[in-house]
Amino acid sequence: MRNEFDVMIIGAGAAGLAAARRLVRENLRIVLIDARDRIGGRIHTVHAPGFPMPIDLGAEFVHGKPPQTWQLIRAGHLLTYEIAEHHWHFVDGRLQAADDFWERIDKILGKMDEKGPEQTFTAFLKTCCPEADGTTRDMAIAFIEGFNAARADRISTTALAFEQKAADEIDETSQYRIVGGYAPMIEWMENALSGAVDVRLNTRVRELKWKKGELVSVCETASGGGALPPIRASRAIVTLPLPALQKEQVKFLPALSEKRDAARKLEMGPIVKLLINFREAFWEREKIPNAKGQKLPPLTFMHSTSAAVPTWWTQLPIKTTVLTGWAGGPKADALSHRKPEEVLSKGLDSLAEITGFSRSEIESLVQGYHIADWQADPYSGGAYSYVPINAGDARKALAAPVEDTLFFAGEATHFEGQSGTVAGALATGTRAAEELINSL
Numbered sequence: 001m002r003n004e005f006d007v008m009i010i011g012a013g014a015a016g017l018a019a020a021r022r023l024v025r026e027n028l029r030i031v032l033i034d035a036r037d038r039i040g041g042r043i044h045t046v047h048a049p050g051f052p053m054p055i056d057l058g059a060e061f062v063h064g065k066p067p068q069t070w071q072l073i074r075a076g077h078l079l080t081y082e083i084a085e086h087h088w089h090f091v092d093g094r095l096q097a098a099d100d101f102w103e104r105i106d107k108i109l110g111k112m113d114e115k116g117p118e119q120t121f122t123a124f125l126k127t128c129c130p131e132a133d134g135t136t137r138d139m140a141i142a143f144i145e146g147f148n149a150a151r152a153d154r155i156s157t158t159a160l161a162f163e164q165k166a167a168d169e170i171d172e173t174s175q176y177r178i179v180g181g182y183a184p185m186i187e188w189m190e191n192a193l194s195g196a197v198d199v200r201l202n203t204r205v206r207e208l209k210w211k212k213g214e215l216v217s218v219c220e221t222a223s224g225g226g227a228l229p230p231i232r233a234s235r236a237i238v239t240l241p242l243p244a245l246q247k248e249q250v251k252f253l254p255a256l257s258e259k260r261d262a263a264r265k266l267e268m269g270p271i272v273k274l275l276i277n278f279r280e281a282f283w284e285r286e287k288i289p290n291a292k293g294q295k296l297p298p299l300t301f302m303h304s305t306s307a308a309v310p311t312w313w314t315q316l317p318i319k320t321t322v323l324t325g326w327a328g329g330p331k332a333d334a335l336s337h338r339k340p341e342e343v344l345s346k347g348l349d350s351l352a353e354i355t356g357f358s359r360s361e362i363e364s365l366v367q368g369y370h371i372a373d374w375q376a377d378p379y380s381g382g383a384y385s386y387v388p389i390n391a392g393d394a395r396k397a398l399a400a401p402v403e404d405t406l407f408f409a410g411e412a413t414h415f416e417g418q419s420g421t422v423a424g425a426l427a428t429g430t431r432a433a434e435e436l437i438n439s440l
């Protein structure tokens, strides 16, 4: 087996695949290494038993029109559909249609300023909006913690405002799904690389010895920990998730203390995703107990601030019997590293609390479920990164190349406002590949 390459890419998620895609045009010998037995990283579409359709355990939505993602969708002739937005809100024991969901939240979020002062969302909320009622404030906290997988008392509002501006530029108010989940995009990228890139799966990098223009990686099989022959290259693109850099899970020799320090200024946010397939879409019934026994308009998203699993969504406009439960930030911490039955139980309690149907009735309708606890996954250690207060330019520091030899990509290195997304990860892979090409 050949073990000498021009470029070694560590991590075959969206960033690593995008880097490989850009580099194959340069006629370089490339190896793409991943500890998992699959490509895609935090993109993971599965055909789970008891489900009528493929389900995304990680990334699911295309947020707006980011050019990196849409260029791939077009090139791969992938089918997409726009998501209908019908929000229901559970407050004071009542479930109601909340078509003003975004309007209410935007009134608060729109007051954050990227120029400062530097403060947490909790501190900002204390003074920003005296006119906002308690419910709207609770909704805003739940949104910040859920969507950003962050703690409101840690996340920086200057960083949030900066990211909000980037989101507006790609029209993040519209959301899309790819038919069949994100897998078709990943598979298309893999097929386009076939023959041009040596892909090594089940290969965990433990150590990366490097000097300018020369690298040797010490690897072992991820399944059994057995040593693998070292892989050599002149340059590397490192797309490791944030916790791997924070905890130095890959040992750089000599050490890259500035990378570790930058990584430790950022935080990895937790998410637990719970997908349940029911025998019947009970939320479409004529009488919803918590809606005063009436039928509500079609449901896309259901929000609660009190439930253990506070956010749920359907697959609308596609009608299915599947609900996806989502807990981010502190609510995800409370559900993480638990037995699947316990998480399911919390999810069913939450659905009973929100809708008013009895817990036993909802439970009797369960046909299949699947839980994705990304904190328990050793190769991601969480869902996606966020910027706490006083992190300065940590994302930029994390992204900076070292000695024209080591280049860095991955969602946490996106410093233009799209971290924590597939689009952001793709963009960093292309950026790192171009930095590498410019160094040749």
Ligand SMILES: Cc1cc2nc3c(=O)[nH]c(=O)nc-3n(C[C@H](O)[C@H](O)[C@H](O)COP(=O)(O)OP(=O)(O)OC[C@H]3O[C@@H](n4cnc5c(N)ncnc54)[C@H](O)[C@@H]3O)c2cc1C
Pocket (backbone or CB within 6 Å): 010, 011, 012, 013, 014, 015, 016, 033, 034, 035, 036, 039, 040, 041, 042, 043, 057, 058, 059, 060, 061, 062, 063, 203, 204, 205, 206, 239, 240, 241, 244, 249, 250, 271, 273, 372, 374, 379, 380, 382, 383, 384, 409, 410, 411, 412, 419, 420, 421, 422, 423, 425
């Ligand atoms: C639950 C969840 C929901 C999300 N929802 C959305 C969404 O709807 N829309 C959206 O745009 N984004 C979403 N995201 C974010 C998106 O999935 C990520 O931002 C993106 O996939 C990250 O890609 P990446 O290449 O940076 O990292 P990864 O995909 O994590 O790739 C890094 C790779 O490095 C590998 N690796 C780790 N350690 C080693 C080692 N020692 N040796 C070798 N390989 C190693 C890992 O196995 C992994 O494959 C979601 C994420 C999660 C977790």
